[in-house]
Amino acid sequence: MRKLLAYPLTCIYFLFFGLSLLVFHPIQWFCFNVFGYQAHKKSVDYLNFCLTRCLHFLGCSYQFKVPSDLPKNVPVIIVANHQSMNDIPPIIWFMRKFHVKFISKKELGKGLPSVSYNLRHGGSVLIDRKDAKQALSKIKEMAAYIEKNNRSVVIFPEGTRSRDGQPKPFQTRGLATLIEHAPNAYIFPVTINNSWKTLIYGKFPMGIGYRLKYTVHKPLKISDYDTQTLLETTENTIKNAITFEK
Numbered sequence: 001m002r003k004l005l006a007y008p009l010t011c012i013y014f015l016f017f018g019l020s021l022l023v024f025h026p027i028q029w030f031c032f033n034v035f036g037y038q039a040h041k042k043s044v045d046y047l048n049f050c051l052t053r054c055l056h057f058l059g060c061s062y063q064f065k066v067p068s069d070l071p072k073n074v075p076v077i078i079v080a081n082h083q084s085m086n087d088i089p090p091i092i093w094f095m096r097k098f099h100v101k102f103i104s105k106k107e108l109g110k111g112l113p114s115v116s117y118n119l120r121h122g123g124s125v126l127i128d129r130k131d132a133k134q135a136l137s138k139i140k141e142m143a144a145y146i147e148k149n150n151r152s153v154v155i156f157p158e159g160t161r162s163r164d165g166q167p168k169p170f171q172t173r174g175l176a177t178l179i180e181h182a183p184n185a186y187i188f189p190v191t192i193n194n195s196w197k198t199l200i201y202g203k204f205p206m207g208i209g210y211r212l213k214y215t216v217h218k219p220l221k222i223s224d225y226d227t228q229t230l231l232e233t234t235e236n237t238i239k240n241a242i243t244f245e246k
Helices: 002-035 037-058 085-094 115-121 132-149 173-181 195-199 227-240
Strands: 061-065 076-080 100-105 125-127 152-155 186-193 211-216
Touching: 002 037, 002 115, 037 061, 037 085, 037 115, 061 085, 076 085, 076 173, 076 227, 085 100, 085 195, 085 211, 100 132, 125 132, 132 152, 132 173, 152 173, 173 227, 186 227
Parallel strands: 061 211, 076 152, 076 186, 100 125, 100 152
Antiparallel strands: 186 211
């Protein structure tokens, strides 16, 4: 019965999700080309507010826990486990004061309304996963960017999303490069729970009625740790808070 109900609700979800992408694409273009970065950022924030709220059509809700004492006006590396594409809009919206950027595969830089435009013009970088030298160069570029502008970058060290909530081994080369080239940054470990359940049946229909939970843990100041200890502490902090609720 639950899966049958998921079919019409998924259709409604896709309708409003797609409309959000289409409506905000020209809004982004206008804001970026007429008013510049700050206006474009606002348009991206509200795009992701809409994308986040679209999941309510599936009967899903959010719990986003953020410490009250997160440092401000500092470069930030947001490190999270990865369970679905639905991980991303809530991070952008709920962490919007940190000017969230992404290290994304180059394929997402074209063909997707709103998403591709933001990746190309909003401060994110696009990497070629088949070209390690290019990818490393872009990651260094991102580290310099957040250092200079006191902004944040999200990295999912698992590389690909977990389809059942079980965390994959962290691939730490990209994170280690960010740490090396952004020595004044803080790491915000983030644990995501239940996002994978929105794809429990696959891409269609989507899972319904789940509560997606995001926990931002105590920040880690890079200069207080050696790299290996920092990598291990970050990974353990994230993985130890992953739950497997029915």
